[in-house]
Amino acid sequence: MGRELPSGITNWLEDSPLCSRFSHAQIDTSGIPLNARLIGYMSAHTWNFPSNIISLLPSLQHIPLAGSGIDSFTWRPSSTGKYSLKHTIEALALPAPPAPWYQLVWNSLSIPRHRVILWLAVLNKLPTLDSQSMAYKHILNHCTLCLFSGESLNHIFFSCSFTAPIWSHLQNTCGFYTRSQWNDFIFWASHHWSSKSIANAINKLALSASLYHIWVERNSRIFQDISSNQNTVLLKITNSIRERLLPLSLKDGVAARRARQAWDLPSSFIRPPPRPPDEPPLQP
Numbered sequence: 530m531g532r533e534l535p536s537g538i539t540n541w542l543e544d545s546p547l548c549s550r551f552s553h554a555q556i557d558t559s560g561i562p563l564n565a566r567l568i569g570y571m572s573a574h575t576w577n578f579p580s581n582i583i584s585l586l587p588s589l590q591h592i593p594l595a596g597s598g599i600d601s602f603t604w605r606p607s608s609t610g611k612y613s614l615k616h617t618i619e620a621l622a623l624p625a626p627p628a629p630w631y632q633l634v635w636n637s638l639s640i641p642r643h644r645v646i647l648w649l650a651v652l653n654k655l656p657t658l659d660s661q662s663m664a665y666k667h668i669l670n671h672c673t674l675c676l677f678s679g680e681s682l683n684h685i686f687f688s689c690s691f692t693a694p695i696w697s698h699l700q701n702t703c704g705f706y707t708r709s710q711w712n713d714f715i716f717w718a719s720h721h722w723s724s725k726s727i728a729n730a731i732n733k734l735a736l737s738a739s740l741y742h743i744w745v746e747r748n749s750r751i752f753q754d755i756s757s758n759q760n761t762v763l764l765k766i767t768n769s770i771r772e773r774l775l776p777l778s779l780k781d782g783v784a785a786r787r788a789r790q791a792w793d794l795p796s797s798f799i800r801p802p803p804r805p806p807d808e809p810p811l812q813p
């Protein structure tokens with residue numbers, strides 16, 4: 530209730546002070562100083578505001594009186610009244626629908642560090658050499674994976690001779706086909722993989738794992754002068770996907786069987802059907 534709060538200038542009355550409800554002339558007439566303490570207008574069971582104030586705002590009398598406890602701070606954005614960074618950010622953030630690609634990136638099956646690379650790529654924020662060479666003239670723009678072309682998101686993921694067999698293998702395994710432009714592909718995937726089917730979840734997992742390991746291979750060549758061949762990169766991608774799928778146990782169905790076959794998963798990947806209830810014993 531804020532018993533010790535100044536009654537005239539503190540937001541205790543439905544988020545506004547008394548001085549915003551009345552003119553200064555009305556407050557002067559009431560005899561309430563702006564800095565008077567709220568407790569001065571409380572008795573045991575009711576409020577004791579001046580009659581001219583009550584006549585202008587009768588609802589004041591119906592505000593429930595708190596108990597005799599001492600004042601304490603309440604953090605309004607939080608339902609518990611206690612400070613919480615999460616609730617504060619939610620209160621400050623402008624309400625907006627999630628981005629169309631939100632589930633493509635931030636889904637529960639994809640590996641967290643893979644999601645970050647996909648997120649940067651979706652935002653066109655991966656520091657590819659085409660953008661770097663424009664900002665820094667001493668940086669040469671050439672793809673360290675194939676050594677034949679400039680490096681860009683579109684090149685790495687759609688026209689690079691090093692990554693092409695990797696993408697081709699994954700597309701055949703997952704059953705989807707990429708587009709020739711990165712932004713077109715993300716737009717397409719965001720809409721076509723929006724349902725929460727296991728096939729879509731695996732597609733997202735495979736996409737983020739592929740981007741991650743291709744990007745790691747690219748960085749390894751640039752910063753450590755260490756390179757792996759396509760089969761090794763593809764094996765890392767496949768192992769990442771399998772490791773994520775191995776602990777799962779799905780209900781039997783066409784999609785689950787297809788995924789089990791495609792990623793060479795054990796029989797535990799598919800849950801056995803529940804046993805029927807025991808039949809009653811036959812009567813003699």
Ligand SMILES: [Zn+2]
Pocket residue numbers: 672673674675676677678684685688689690691
């Ligand atoms: Zn290339």
